[in-house]
Amino acid sequence: MLLHELFDIEEDIYFVEESYLAQRTIERTLQYLNGILDVSEEQHMQLLRAREGDHTLGLLIFNPADEEVSVDFWSVFTGSLALAPLKKEFEAIANSLLISNIPEKDVEISSEKWRDAVNEYYSLMLVNRNLCPVCTFKPESYESVFSEKRVMKLTKLLDLLQKKGFYFGARLLEVCSGNGMSTLALRRLGLDPLVVEVNKCAVCQGLEQGVLDPQKVIVMDATSIFRYFDPETFDAVMGFMLGLIYEFNKELWTGIIRESVLVANKGALLLFTVNSKPEIEILTEALHRAGVEGEIIDNTDSEGIYDQWIFVGRKQRT
Ligand SMILES: C[S@@+](CC[C@H](N)C(=O)[O-])C[C@H]1O[C@@H](n2cnc3c(N)ncnc32)[C@H](O)[C@@H]1O
Incomplete structure (x- = not known):
């Protein structure tokens, strides 16, 4: 795990x-850290710190094995993904803790890489079945889940769009990624999107098959992405x-x-791609209403299944 390597x-x-989404409100983080702060002057703590410049991104606090937990472990506290006022509160508590506890390791890392590390942790918890009480999913073969023909076609289409001058940019978001079949096409073009998908079993399947990158996937409802990302974060969605x-x-x-x-x-x-013309017309109307100019492309083929209709456009600058 990135965090193990880092420290x-x-x-x-x-x-x-307990989840990536809870990192936005960090209730437990603030509650536990305040408790720790109260006893920090009397009790020595083993502490590791991740920072970007002077900003504390995360603290790891050592918990030695005891009668309740039989192994040593580190608890990770971060405020870097939280809403701005909570992030500030986290940093203020962290700074107070750091006055009486010098970290054993003080590692510099970019906030983007730290976010990757947080994503990776929750992805691995998911794929290792630590987030689900029971798993009823039966493993399936790669070939039965991913259509190579579709991935190739989509890769070609995206490549063509790039050649026509549709620049994708560096910071990409893919919504509703499913198990990552569409993500495969983006990856084959050397693109590195962050992906969100609401169905954790689909994400788990994509992780298990090595299709989704654990550092770049979040189980998240795409109807609330604006709650988790700042405005105007991505070059392409x-x-x-x-x-x-x-x-x-x-x-x-x-x-x-x-x-x-x-x-x-x-x-x-x-x-955006869909299966049918009425679907793309509904999305196009919504995109125009939201200030996006663009065109519908008829990409229908004899199979009539994947990516038949496409909307491609740009968010207006005014
Ligand atoms: C037909 S699949 C397409 C998956 C993938 N993009 C592909 O092309 O192979 C549509 C996906 O949208 C996801 N989805 C539906 N509603 C969603 C939401 N509110 N937030 C995130 N994902 C959602 C579904 O779980 C499903 O995986």
Whole structure:
């Protein structure tokens, strides 16, 4: 795990927040850290720190084995993904703790790499079945889950769009990634998207098959991405095979579109594919309403399944 490498440690690691999403509100983190702060002057603590410049991104506190837990482990506290006021509160408590406890290791890391490390932790917890009380999923072969033909076709299509001048940029977000079949096409073009998907079993399958990168995937409802990412964070936001989209359920999908546009930079690429023309028309209307100019591409083929209709456009600068 990235965190083990970063601090050169071997013991188990546990984040105090139970999910990536809880990292936005860090209730437990603040509660536990305040408790630790109260006793920190009398009790020596083994502490590791990750920082970006003067900003503390994370603290690891050592917990020796005892009657309750038979192995040594490190508890990880971070405020770096939290809402701005909570992040400040975390840093203030961390700074107070650091006055009386000099960290054994004080490691400099970028906040992006730290975020990757946090993502990786929750991905590994998921794929190791630590987040689910029972797992009823039967393992399937790679070939039965991923269609190489589809991945190749999508890769070609994306390559063509790039050649036509649709620049994807460096910071990419893919929403509704499923098990990562569409992500494979992006990766084959050398792109490195962050992906979000609400179905944790789909994410788990993609991780298990080595298709999704544990550092770049988050189990998250795409109708609330704006709660977790700052406005205008990404150079491109895309989603493949969204749907099924009908008039009666379109609010869900247009909600995803609205949030996607909010986290996209001005001038960012917005790219979505669906199965049918009525579906792309619903998404296009929502994209136009959100300030995205673009075109519908008819990509229909004889099979009539994947990525048949495409919207590609840009978020307007004004
Ligand atoms: C047809 S699959 C497409 C998967 C993948 N993009 C592909 O092209 O192979 C649609 C995916 O959207 C996901 N999805 C639906 N609603 C979502 C939401 N609110 N947030 C995130 N993902 C969602 C589903 O779980 C499903 O994995």
